[in-house]
Amino acid sequence: MIKQGQTLPTGTLSQLTTDGMQQHSTNELFANKKVVLFAVPGAFTPTCSEAHLPGYIVLADQLQAKGVDLIACISVNDAFVLDAWAKSQNASEITMLADGNASFTKALGLEMDTAGFGGVRSQRYAMVIDNGVVTTLNVEKQGEFEASTAETILATL
Structure with a gap:
């Protein structure tokens, strides 16, 4: 498992935008910026939809005020599902x-x-x-939801 102080591995992530499907190299996406990246087990799932994503929506301004350039959510779903989920959550x-x-x-x-x-x-x-280096990593224990909340991450900045 990746650890604090390590550089993110190279990968490609997809995003559906108004310009169509975009493929992002993680090296380029996370270069020269401060990013909060949070991961969910699945779009439209209960904890993810009721608490995890909404917390980051509500605190986005405060995270940006602390110097965060990009707030991103990652999931092992396709980009179409994530786009629909974002629209349903006003994210x-x-x-x-x-x-x-x-x-x-x-x-x-x-x-x-x-x-x-x-x-x-x-x-x-x-x-x-x-700038591509993990400075904070909070992984939830199975069945818990505390370490990865927007409030917890905001407190670390």
Whole structure:
């Protein structure tokens, strides 16, 4: 599993935008900026929709006031699902990044097998990335939701 102080692995993430499907290299996406990246096991799932994403929407201004250039949500879903979820949540200030085949999630060592739920998914976590280097990494224990909340991450900045 990736650790604080390490550089993010190289990967490609998808995002559906008004200009169509965009492919982002993680090297370029996270270069020269301070990023809060939080991961959810799945779009439209209860904790993700009722608490995790909404917390980052509500605190987006405060995170940006602390020097965060980009707030991004990553999930092992496709970009179409993440776009629909963002629209349903009015999450315009959050960049929704799809890791459809879980390759980036696996490179981070943060995958989990939820065979009955959907197969390989991401663990729930939040990290602060400064110019591609992980400066904070908060991974949730199974079934918990505290370490990766927007409030917890805001307190670390």
